[in-house]
Amino acid sequence: MGDMKIGKIAVIGAGNMGHQISLCCALAGLETTCIDVSEEQLQSAASFVKRYLPERVSRGKLSEEEAAEAEKRLRFTASLEQGAREVDFVIEAVTEKLDLKKDLFRRLDQICPPQAVLATNSSFFVSSLLAPETDRPDRVCNMHFFNPALVMKCVEVVKGVHTSAETAATAMALARSLGKKPVLLHKEIYGFLVNRILRRIMDEALYLLDTGVASAEDIDSAVVNALGHPMGPFTLMDLTGIDLSYHAAMERYRKSGDPADKPSPTVVEKYVKGEWGRKKGSGFYTYEK
Numbered sequence: 219m220g221d222m223k224i225g226k227i228a229v230i231g232a233g234n235m236g237h238q239i240s241l242c243c244a245l246a247g248l249e250t251t252c253i254d255v256s257e258e259q260l261q262s263a264a265s266f267v268k269r270y271l272p273e274r275v276s277r278g279k280l281s282e283e284e285a286a287e288a289e290k291r292l293r294f295t296a297s298l299e300q301g302a303r304e305v306d307f308v309i310e311a312v313t314e315k316l317d318l319k320k321d322l323f324r325r326l327d328q329i330c331p332p333q334a335v336l337a338t339n340s341s342f343f344v345s346s347l348l349a350p351e352t353d354r355p356d357r358v359c360n361m362h363f364f365n366p367a368l369v370m371k372c373v374e375v376v377k378g379v380h381t382s383a384e385t386a387a388t389a390m391a392l393a394r395s396l397g398k399k400p401v402l403l404h405k406e407i408y409g410f411l412v413n414r415i416l417r418r419i420m421d422e423a424l425y426l427l428d429t430g431v432a433s434a435e436d437i438d439s440a441v442v443n444a445l446g447h448p449m450g451p452f453t454l455m456d457l458t459g460i461d462l463s464y465h466a467a468m469e470r471y472r473k474s475g476d477p478a479d480k481p482s483p484t485v486v487e488k489y490v491k492g493e494w495g496r497k498k499g500s501g502f503y504t505y506e507k
């Protein structure tokens with residue numbers, strides 16, 4: 219794996235991303251510890267594993283033996299000291315708050331063996347914000363999975379100026395060993411590859427809707443049937459939440475001050491009306507509760 223052999227891994231965070239990344243690792247044969255401060259999240263992650271593995275067996279995707287082995291390799295704990303002490307690699311997937319991640323990287327640097335790689339799954343914080351908190355900046359990088367992590371093949375590995383070539387190669391090799399199709403970013407950039415491309419598509423789709431060029435249904439249909447995307451941008455925004463699109467645009471606008479970064483009029487209207495997509499029963503489309 220790169221030049222470095224990865225046998226033991228810790229995933230920090232048992233939320234949306236962490237519980238599935240942990241299971242990917244255990245299924246790929248790694249001794250995995252999933253660590254979270256919340257006992258409730260740990261329990262919910264453990265019961266997901268208890269449901270998911272038998273389901274895969276019953277669908278013929280996994281043998282009973284493989285499922286039992288994976289379950290044995292995956293442990294859950296609230297103790298960072300115990301869970302991260304002997305690992306070769308860490309994937310941090312805690313709440314998207316910079317101070318929280320900085321504090322965690324400081325602690326991980328003290329707990330983990332000196333050769334261990336510390337990777338962050340953050341969607342927006344580049345690892346150069348975290349590397350200075352450690353005495354091993356060469357072993358710090360981004361490793362960005364997509365949701366749901368058990369299903370989505372892409373992983374973005376981002377090499378900061380501080381990241382060694384060996385660390386980037388190790389992260390790429392680890393992703394491949396999980397059955398993923400990793401891509402390497404040779405330098406840090408806000409939003410990495412996928413979210414930057416997605417944002418352009420979303421912005422253009424909203425522009426075409428706001429200016430009355432076409433309906434949401436027809437724009438979605440064109441994107442699916444001409445570009446071959448599995449779903450159109452409005453279906454996707456309904457799925458991820460229009461509140462999220464609103465907050466992401468507001469955050470960009472607050473930072474840049476550029477009016478072009480403001481959320482589109484349709485997004486503002488839907489946000490104010492509470493039409494946030496699937497979870498609210500309506501967004502660009504209407505859903506049965």
Ligand SMILES: NC(=O)c1ccc[n+]([C@@H]2O[C@H](COP(=O)([O-])OP(=O)(O)OC[C@H]3O[C@@H](n4cnc5c(N)ncnc54)[C@H](O)[C@@H]3O)[C@@H](O)[C@H]2O)c1
Nearest residue numbers: 231232233234235254255256259311312313314340341365
């Ligand atoms: N949700 C997505 O679609 C998605 C996709 C790719 C990347 N990400 C990134 O993954 C990270 C996690 O996102 P998520 O959606 O899984 O969040 P989440 O809120 O579902 O889970 C975060 C977990 O972190 C735990 N946590 C908080 N502080 C902790 C600490 N000090 N130690 C251990 N655990 C702690 C929380 O208890 C929670 O269970 C974020 O950085 C996010 O940007 C999210």
